[in-house]
Amino acid sequence: MxxxxxxxxxxxxxxxxxxxxxxxxxxxxxxxxxxxxxxxxxxxxxxxxxxxxxxxxxxxxxxxxxxxxxxxxxxxxxxxxxxxxxxxxxxxYLERDLADYISHLPTTSLIPSHQIQRLSKELLSGIDFLHSHRIIHRDLKPSNLLLSSQGQLKIADFGLAKTYDFEMRLTSVVVTLWYRAPEVLLSQSYNSKVDVWSAGCIIAEMYAKRALFPGTSEGNQLGKIFELTGRPRTADWPDCSLDLDQFLMTMPSEPRQLVPQLCDYSNDLLKKMLDFMPRNRPSAHECLQHMYFFTEPM
Structure with missing residues (x-):
């Protein structure tokens, strides 16, 4: 020992x-x-x-x-x-993480909607607190979200976190692939909206009990994202080193087409959080003002 x-x-x-x-x-x-x-x-x-x-x-x-x-x-x-x-x-010490909790749910069981609503609010509250102190986590994923014995969610593992003063253009080796925002995959400058994207992926995963975009490579990951957001025009990413024409032209779809368990409000929230263009995504604080958090979950 x-x-x-x-x-x-x-x-x-x-x-x-x-x-x-x-x-x-x-x-x-x-x-x-x-x-x-x-x-x-x-x-x-x-x-x-x-x-x-x-x-x-x-x-x-x-x-x-x-x-x-x-x-x-x-x-x-x-x-x-x-x-x-x-x-x-x-x-x-917290007893388990969100990934472990999801993986051990019975095959026929889903996380109750009211519980997802509460966990989503706790996640976004933690992110809003970090962003208000100019901290980007940069590695949000279910295994970095710990749950207490009372079910309270806490954000952990700040090994990749960074304070920011301006938009950053850094290595794409931030955020685990499945939760990585498209601007990082495309080696563009990024800001705190990368955490909002990751949170959207996590909320969708709680509803579906599976990863929303389980890519096997950066290119494959982008292809899966385009199934939801639609492939952008090359003109929208003039500095992009990737040839977007290698991907099939797709039209935007609704999150509930990938996650049928979503209600109208959760679908609308995730559509905003998972907008391909970071400037169109709401901040964590704005997400917390969404009607999703002020209605009884269906």
């Missing part, structure tokens, strides 16, 4: 590009989530993704937002190997 000092090592619950996550118990007996990261001291120092995550979460924690995961502590110590540092980010 690995030595975690003041923590009792229980079991590994995640293993990603930026560290291994364990469920552990602290000295008070409370469960916590430990994100363990090994850092080579002979490199350029602590990876920017780690520094960014720590800085953002420390700044956000003072607000105690109900839909943002809490960073409880940061611990560092020398690793067994020479010139290495072990860094532990200690988070509040």
């Amino acid at each position: 690995e030595d975690f000092g003041d923590f009792s090592d229980l079991d590994m619950i995640g293993n990603g590009a930026y560290g291994v996550v364990y469920r552990a118990r602290d000295t008070s007996g409370r469960y916590v989530a430990l994100k363990k990261i090994r850092i080579s001291l002979t490199s350029d120092g602590i990876p920017m993704t780690t520094l960014r995550e720590i800085s953002l979460l420390k700044n956000l924690d003072s607000y105690n937002h109900p839909h943002i995961v809490k960073l409880l502590d940061v611990i560092h110590r020398r690793a067994d190997r020479e010139n290495q540092l072990e860094l532990y980010l200690v988070f509040e």
Whole structure:
């Protein structure tokens, strides 16, 4: 069993590009989530993704937002190997994530509409809070949305999050492929609307119990998106390095043609959130004002 000092090592619950996550118990007996990261001291120092995550979460924690995961502590110590540092980010522990919840629903069961409405509101509230502090998450997906035992949703994993001052043109390696906005796929400048796109994909997935755009490559992903949005005219993307003519010309359709479970209001909300043109998408704050959140779900 690995030595975690003041923590009792229980079991590994995640293993990603930026560290291994364990469920552990602290000295008070409370469960916590430990994100363990090994850092080579002979490199350029602590990876920017780690520094960014720590800085953002420390700044956000003072607000105690109900839909943002809490960073409880940061611990560092020398690793067994020479010139290495072990860094532990200690988070509040939440029992499961949204991807796990959806995947374990019985085959014939759907998430109740009122529950999707509540979870969607909590997700957008968290995103609105981040955007009001000029933070783009850039990797929203069901596995990064944690659920407490009471069913409360919290946004987690800020390894790719970034503060912004202007539209960014960065590598497309942000946002997991299925939830990646078309402007990122097309290597265009982007802003906070990429999170709104991802949230739209997630809300649709809660209704359908499957990914809305399960692409296998960037080109395939765009093709699936065009089935909903219609293929744009090349003139709409004059700086696009991709030849859009390689895709069949398609006309826009309604989200409920892909997700029949949608009601009129949820269909209208997702149509706006999944607009191909980012300038036409509502902000997270504007999404929260939509009639979908002020009507009894059908």
